[in-house]
Amino acid sequence: MTGKRRSEKFAFWLMRSITYVVVIFIAYIIFKILINGLPVISWNFLFSEPEKSGAEGGILPAILGTLYLVIGTILVALPLGMFSAIYLTEYAKQSKFTQTIRMAIVTLAGVPSIVFGLFGLGLFVITLDFGASIIAGSLTLACMILPTIIVASEESLKAVPKYMREGSLALGATKWETIYKNVLPYALPGMMTGSILGIGRAAGETAPILLTAAAFFLPELPSSVFDQVMALPYHLYILATQHPEAQKILPMQYGTALVLLLLVVGLNLFAVIIRIRVRRKYKW
Amino acid sequence: MNKQRLKAKLIKYFLQSCGSLSIVIVLLIFLFLFKEALPFIGQPGLTELFHSVWNPVSFQKEEFGLLPLVTGSVLVTLLATVIAIPFGIIGAVYISEVASAKEREFLKPFIEILAGIPSVVLGFFGLVVIAPLVKDVFGLNTGLTALTGAVLLALMAIPTIMSISEDAIKSVPAAYKEASLALGASRLETIWKVVVPAALSGIIASVMLGMGRVVGETMTVMMVTGNAPVVSFNPFTSVRTMTATVAAEMGEVTIGSDHYMALFWVGIVLMLMTFILNLVSYRVLKKYGSERA
Amino acid sequence: MAENQEIRSKIHVENMNFFYGSVQALFDINIELPEKKVTAFIGPSGCGKSTFLRTLNRMNDIIDGTRLEGKVLIDGGDIYGPITDVVELRRKVGMIFQKSNPFPKSIFDNIAYGPRLHGVKDKGKLMEIVESCLVKSALWDEVKDRLDKSAMSLSGGQQQRLCIARALAINPDIVLMDEPASALDPKSTLKIEDLIGELRKDYTIIIVTHNMQQAGRVSDNTAFFYEGRLIEYGATEQIFTKPNEKQTEDYITGRFG
Numbered sequence: 001m002t003g004k005r006r007s008e009k010f011a012f013w014l015m016r017s018i019t020y021v022v023v024i025f026i027a028y029i030i031f032k033i034l035i036n037g038l039p040v041i042s043w044n045f046l047f048s049e050p051e052k053s054g055a056e057g058g059i060l061p062a063i064l065g066t067l068y069l070v071i072g073t074i075l076v077a078l079p080l081g082m083f084s085a086i087y088l089t090e091y092a093k094q095s096k097f098t099q100t101i102r103m104a105i106v107t108l109a110g111v112p113s114i115v116f117g118l119f120g121l122g123l124f125v126i127t128l129d130f131g132a133s134i135i136a137g138s139l140t141l142a143c144m145i146l147p148t149i150i151v152a153s154e155e156s157l158k159a160v161p162k163y164m165r166e167g168s169l170a171l172g173a174t175k176w177e178t179i180y181k182n183v184l185p186y187a188l189p190g191m192m193t194g195s196i197l198g199i200g201r202a203a204g205e206t207a208p209i210l211l212t213a214a215a216f217f218l219p220e221l222p223s224s225v226f227d228q229v230m231a232l233p234y235h236l237y238i239l240a241t242q243h244p245e246a247q248k249i250l251p252m253q254y255g256t257a258l259v260l261l262l263l264v265v266g267l268n269l270f271a272v273i274i275r276i277r278v279r280r281k282y283k284w
Numbered sequence: 285m286n287k288q289r290l291k292a293k294l295i296k297y298f299l300q301s302c303g304s305l306s307i308v309i310v311l312l313i314f315l316f317l318f319k320e321a322l323p324f325i326g327q328p329g330l331t332e333l334f335h336s337v338w339n340p341v342s343f344q345k346e347e348f349g350l351l352p353l354v355t356g357s358v359l360v361t362l363l364a365t366v367i368a369i370p371f372g373i374i375g376a377v378y379i380s381e382v383a384s385a386k387e388r389e390f391l392k393p394f395i396e397i398l399a400g401i402p403s404v405v406l407g408f409f410g411l412v413v414i415a416p417l418v419k420d421v422f423g424l425n426t427g428l429t430a431l432t433g434a435v436l437l438a439l440m441a442i443p444t445i446m447s448i449s450e451d452a453i454k455s456v457p458a459a460y461k462e463a464s465l466a467l468g469a470s471r472l473e474t475i476w477k478v479v480v481p482a483a484l485s486g487i488i489a490s491v492m493l494g495m496g497r498v499v500g501e502t503m504t505v506m507m508v509t510g511n512a513p514v515v516s517f518n519p520f521t522s523v524r525t526m527t528a529t530v531a532a533e534m535g536e537v538t539i540g541s542d543h544y545m546a547l548f549w550v551g552i553v554l555m556l557m558t559f560i561l562n563l564v565s566y567r568v569l570k571k572y573g574s575e576r577a
Numbered sequence: 578m579a580e581n582q583e584i585r586s587k588i589h590v591e592n593m594n595f596f597y598g599s600v601q602a603l604f605d606i607n608i609e610l611p612e613k614k615v616t617a618f619i620g621p622s623g624c625g626k627s628t629f630l631r632t633l634n635r636m637n638d639i640i641d642g643t644r645l646e647g648k649v650l651i652d653g654g655d656i657y658g659p660i661t662d663v664v665e666l667r668r669k670v671g672m673i674f675q676k677s678n679p680f681p682k683s684i685f686d687n688i689a690y691g692p693r694l695h696g697v698k699d700k701g702k703l704m705e706i707v708e709s710c711l712v713k714s715a716l717w718d719e720v721k722d723r724l725d726k727s728a729m730s731l732s733g734g735q736q737q738r739l740c741i742a743r744a745l746a747i748n749p750d751i752v753l754m755d756e757p758a759s760a761l762d763p764k765s766t767l768k769i770e771d772l773i774g775e776l777r778k779d780y781t782i783i784i785v786t787h788n789m790q791q792a793g794r795v796s797d798n799t800a801f802f803y804e805g806r807l808i809e810y811g812a813t814e815q816i817f818t819k820p821n822e823k824q825t826e827d828y829i830t831g832r833f834g
Contacts, residue, residue, distance in 0.1 A: 004470060012382050016382070016383075019379065022375060022395060022442055023395070026401075030397075033409065083298070084302045091300065092303065093642075100307055101304065101307055104307040104309070104310045105306045106562055106563075107562060107563070110496050111500070112501070113502055115317070115551050115558075119312065119316050122548075123312060123316050146305070147306065161678075170634065170667055170671065171690060171744070172668035174292060175292060176291075176295050197400075201400070204401075205402070206402070206503045210535070233405075236408055241506075250412065253408060257409075260402055260404070261401065265397060272396075289662075
């Protein structure tokens with residue numbers, strides 16, 4: 001019996017160690033980037049233009065470019081994803097059509113990001129003739145994160161109890177009034193949380209914008225949605241692999257990586273905090 | 285009153301068209317991949333794609349054999365999966381069955397962070413930390429190998445495998461566990477002989493979804509696998525995956541050229557591979573009753 | 578017979594069959610429900626009494642794949658007819674659910690929900706409605722000082738009376754109650770029953786209940802359902818003292834169900 005207990009203890013200890021190897025690895029990645037990136041970050045780094053192809057100067061255009069792309073993506077994907085989720089949870093009946101939609105969402109969620117890039121190149125850049133631009137990049141990223149937003153919004157809508165709908169319908173509300181007044185207000189925070197996670201992903205993606213929006217170096221900031229932009233992830237990629245003096249400008253790379261990481265992880269943390277708060281507020 | 289009905293109908297149709305958008309996008313993706321790739325069939329011809337040399341820029345003879353790219357992707361994916369499986373599954377079992385509630389509340393979001401790290405950042409970390417390490421440890425000329433890529437891709441697959449496996453484990457009815465414990469089995473025996481087998485299909489699906497993610501990953505592999513388009517199953521050589529090929533070469537091709545079309549064929553193969561992986565895992569998960577997919 | 582003349586039929590159901598997909602839940606129901614009376618539906622679980630109740634304000638419409646044959650008339654109008662507006666119907670037919678379901682809003686906003694939907698915007702008017710409905714549902718004294726507090730802070734019995742007030746706020750003719758007291762303690766149950774006694778003056782009430790004493794206490798007429806069929810329908814006193822059907826008697830005397 002004690003032998004058995006001991007081997008069980010050992011096994012649990014082993015499992016714990018394996019799990020914590022992953023934890024330590026993550027911590028190390030973050031630590032490494034923090035420790036090497038922090039000294040680089042300064043007013044000048046964040047708010048000035050790059051010089052000598054990014055070897056010196058700052059990363060302002062890349063930060064702004066990523067922000068523009070993210071905002072564009074939100075504007076397109078958020079409403080479409082939410083409406084789509086409302087349709088699926090509140091209106092769609094069990095049918096072949098609904099199943100096809102669900103299949104499509106699953107498929108979309110699995111499409112490799114570079115394939116989205118090819119698709120965006122073919123449709124937005126070439127066929128619709130937007131050129132490599134903010135709008136082409138945003139639309140491509142929006143297609144990519146649409147499934148994330150739909151699935152998150154659906155979960156959040158489903159979490160609103162059925163009686164909220166029945167109660168409202170029984171009082172003579174129309175279906176839309178019920179959704180708008182008695183379901184959406186309670187589902188919205190959860191919808192936002194899930195969507196922010198998707199948006200974080202869009203902010204960090206490189207492959208799709210590589211072919212649809214990103215420029216290696218731009219002398220001036222974009223002035224319309226049909227302009228190319230620099231973007232943080234792409235900038236990091238260029239500095240780390242394409243720059244002739246890649247080894248010498250390591251600090252610039254770390255700085256860029258840190259800013260990108262802070263942006264994405266920051267968005268995720270924000271989402272998690274909202275989730276915890278909302279959970280406390282509504283308990284059905 | 286009729287106005288109200290009309291309004292309700294309009295709202296419904298509007299929402300329905302938003303709902304159908306996913307179908308439209310999927311169709312458009314296939315349409316545009318094929319639209320750009322199609323002329324290749326006539327000239328230089330589809331058989332060109334089955335050759336074993338990828339040498340798209342050449343003054344003598346351009347070659348568009350996808351084989352080295354496919355083997356590159358397969359090698360990196362399999363290696364990454366092999367590395368990720370023990371961490372992902374054991375981690376999931378540990379978090380759901382062994383860890384205390386407090387530990388779980390720390391572990392879950394922490395590992396979720398990993399899923400949020402942009403692939404280019406992970407690739408950068410691989411370039412400056414993992415690649416030199418691989419080079420020194422194995423005494424290689426370069427650290428930019430299939431193995432380096434696989435280690436990083438395993439990191440990307442682990443959160444997927446963990447969270448979906450965990451869901452599968454959690455949905456094993458408590459009665460199974462109780463029955464096993466009541467028969468005098470230890471917690472450890474119960475976990476490995478009752479809980480994990482009961483959750484097995486979900487766990488397999490999680491691995492497949494993780495693989496889907498890995499096959500499609502672009503930036504990380506492009507940065508650390510060395511990008512040599514050779515047919516090889518040696519983890520210590522440089523390889524070039526399908527994704528990296530598209531990302532690296534698409535910027536320099538002439539639109540409509542043979543090379544351009546060949547890259548779209550790479551996209552099609554990639555799309556089909558992930559499509560199949562996802563479809564199968566979705567079926568498994570659905571059968572299994574998890575709505576996670 | 579002179580007395581019968583005064584009692585108007587409010588709801589008239591003729592040869593009604595109801596299906597969930599391919600499963601038939603109600604068989605050939607024929608019944609007349611009188612105005613401003615309390616009618617109780619009794620019967621064992623799954624006998625179709627709740628399903629029948631929900632056909633009267635078309636709440637079953639929101640379940641996929643349901644289908645109704647036959648006629649359901651309220652005040653002579655076919656509520657399943659092509660020109661019927663479901664929303665309009667539900668304004669006329671209020672409903673109280675088994676589990677009290679206040680919205681996670683303030684007490685005031687819960688009751689004002691219906692009137693606001695139907696276009697009442699004036700704050701003073703809304704206040705008037707809220708007060709009168711709370712008075713009618715015997716809740717006013719308990720909550721008048723905290724109308725802005727969340728409805729979730731009320732006790733179970735209070736929540737259910739709030740739901741009754743909320744239903745009354747849309748000024749219905751008919752109030753459907755689906756086991757309104759089944760989740761409440763005996764004291765709260767009595768309060769609800771007293772309330773039903775008060776409301777019968779102004780409303781046609783139909784109550785589904787598991788509790789036969791309750792049916793006996795609150796209703797004028799009782800309908801007994803079994804396996805989707807209406808077995809017997811008559812004055813409550815008669816049903817409970819000398820039922821005509823064997824099945825009714827067995828159920829009443831507790832031999833099954």
